[in-house]
Amino acid sequence: MMVAPEQASSRTYDVVIVGAGIAAAIIANEVSKEPGVRTLVVEAGLGHAMSQEGYQRYLETFYAAIDKDNNAPYPMNPNADMPRTSVLKKLARGETNSKAYWVQFGPYVSDSAYSRVLGGTTMHWEGKTIRMLRQDFNMRKQYGHGLDWPIDLDVLMPYYRRAEWEIGVSGEVASQRALGVEFEKDYVYPMHEMPPSYLDQVVAKDLNGMKLRLDEQEYELSLSTFPQGRNGIPNKAYKPLNGGTMFQPVGAVTFHQSEEGERCQGNTNCVPLCPVQAKYDARKTLAKALATGRVDVLTQAVASEVRFNKSNGSVQDITVKVYQSRERADHRTFTVRGKIFILAANAVENARLLLESAVRGNLTLNERIGQNLMDHPYLLAWGLMRKNGGVGRGPLVTSGIFGAAPSGDTLRNGSFRRKQAAFAVDIHNDGWGWVDGSPVSTLMDAVDNLNKYGAGLRQELVDRISRQLLLAFMVEMPAQRTNRVTVDPAYPDALGNLRPKVTLAVPDYSMAGIEYARTLSRLVFQRLGAEDFTNYNPQNYGYRTYNGHGYEIRGGNHLAGTHIMGTCGADSVVDSYQKSWEHPNLYLVGAGSMPTIGTSNTTLTITALCMRSAEAIIKDLKQQPAELHSH
């Protein structure tokens, strides 16, 4: 349960976890199944949201916020700050923006974000749970780009399955298989797919069967649903995979009964927060861990230094700064101790904490820490359809556009990957919201520029919003050591911790994919007879030119790669169990461990990796602490 810092620092835990997002929740939950194992979870942010009232407060903050970015529900907290779009600006080459939490240098500005609150970035994720493809695990061998994993898909298969149970995935295996995703024989998802929205059906009618040529292959396009971590209708066929019983969707996290969240209602308000908690977030797993009574959570505690034992490199303890109020910087400093330490604070924060520890302890750590930072750059394309598409119904995204060639290649994995990045394409059920904040922008335009009012205004809004088609292309990005997180004593936060300095430049390989994405969007709009309104503003902070054309690039919030796994300490930071090569009782977990992220949103793979790590952690614990062996 929630624990005071005096108590937490007076104990030696078996496992100390920094962070309370999905990676932390999975590991806390898995290790807490072992009767003797006591775990401490250290969370930097406010810990309000373990009750329905706390969650409701977040929702109300979001509803009232003018700038509805991903972190809008979470009040400003300089003691555990997080990236927010409202403080970003376009930067000239060499110019620095040190006002935002991330210190960024021009010309590269990313609006990628994560949430430093209990539940982590699942407190604003969209909920897509796509498995990675077999080829994604050895991109360098196959296509000469990016890196290779030390493990392949087969190793992760059983963990993907467990991850899909834990998150509660609604999806359709057959249509995923057709896109090259692999499953075990007879596998089905716990729940049926989210039904395609009316918009999907309207688009599919005209788009299905469309053909295009890419890298000398002909791809046929069609719509298909995404598997999602939101509650739908349990699948009877899942019973044999679930001990003979129907899958039970997990509802709202609450200390009392609320009967909420067991099903998605299609509010189209999934990001950042599902108003009815039908979308999975890490609090659901954390609540189970807490129910064992073997897990303590210390909130408003920002880890500021990992201290190492000089003789064998093992972690000795972690210094945390505990603040009383987000409004004030005064804090007390404690140390927390455990047998095994897990950094699960996300790719940027894990690296930031270790790099800061190196500065404070005057240490030299693995040089790859902080390097190889990746994300999914997004390109948006928007148009107005000829007919009413019923925009505004369903969860944020239900279907995507997929292409398959007779060879078995798809737009997520084809021979073209030798030259350009692959991508996945979302059809957004919420219109142009991501582009310009529609429907508010549509309202302003109708009032200010078209002088609409009364019934005419209502009609104008219905007519326009219901036809807004937004395609979002999520493009893969290979690792590069120059894309990185560092720290600089010149940029501390309110508590004196060092803020991340981030360099995230989109490589040409991804730009080639983005260029093709724009071409594809034009073809799709043409086929649908939609009017293309796409217009990339050179003043946008994400504006970037390639081959003479400009694009607005948006962050995907899928930050990864800062402590990649590999085959040895010379090429990587952790092993395939996410265990540090140099520090025998330290695990660095999350997307930071991933050498590639392909065209899959990272959360499902993070979950699978952490389930596997939890087994290794339990095994480590069963040995005497003195025998915790180094590699």
Place this chain on the structure above:
Amino acid sequence: MRNPIDTRAELESYLQTAIQVEHATIPPYLTALYSLKPDPQHSNVASFQIIRAVLVEEMLHLGLAANLLNAVGGAPDLIRPGFVPNYPAYLPTGETDFEVGLESFSRRAIDTFLKIERPTPPPATESFVKVNNVAYVKHEVLATGRKKGRGMLPHFRATTDKGDELFLHFWSIGEFYKAIAAGFRQLAYNLTEKELFIGDAGRQVGPEHYYSSGGEILTVTNLQTALQAIDLISGQGEGSAGRIYNDKGELSHYYRFDQIRQGRYYRVGTDLPDKPTGHAFEVYWDEVYPIRPNVKVADLPPHSELREAAINFNHQYKTFLHRIHDALNGAPADLMPSFADMFTIKEAALRLIHNPLPSGGGNAAATFEMS
């Protein structure tokens, strides 16, 4: 001892009544729920969640009652005259010491809700318990003592040994369902299970048709599943075997509402009746739209926007009931699309509740007049 139910016709009539009972609670709960002001400073979010949770389960119970009726070859009727009570009204179980009405969230409304959901009392030494000059009897006693029914359910005048006149009827919704359970057992024995459960399985509403967060709907095909469905309804309503929780550890409806009265949550699984020890929450009794109780269309000025809105609401609600009716009569797959109507119903109700009556005396509200 004779069961109150020993013919198929009686069972069907009780099950139709069960559907009406479950439905009759929905308009009062909805009205109280929608009367809560969305004020972030003095938010009644806890009360809102509690009422909403009960409401969602009442809808599940309606579906379960329909499954029970369909299982024995009956046909649920949600569109017959009088299906929606003319509020204020007695519950169709026949309890006559309190009326249920359409009014704002208030202490009085919560007291009424507590009466609706009142649990079965500890066994009485007498054959009945006398409260407010009305006697409630356990269903077995009611059955043996039955003289003549009033309406479809046993309900009659009697006198005590001392000559006091009493009105006998079911003690609670729980007792009412016990009578139904006994009737199922009796008829399954008399007719054989095969002869009793002659309903078309295709009329059953299953988890694939029903989208709810209040628990999973059970399809009814035999005595075992019938009794499970009844257990689920009465367990959620008034707890299992006299406890305040059901088998899954859920707090019963009565004690959920009691949390609002006491401004404090029960800690699930450990707390005793009337002594919640969970965390306290504020109840802002004044942060509500002041609805004029049981307002009727006729109370609204002719040709006014309010009147139009009230008529429009009733039309929408009627359409909704028709769609549910059709779905429960052989088209369960149509149930899910009909739930989208709930969003328009909510908007239509809020439009009324947010506006004062020109004549004073409070705000308008949905009148739920179906004829």
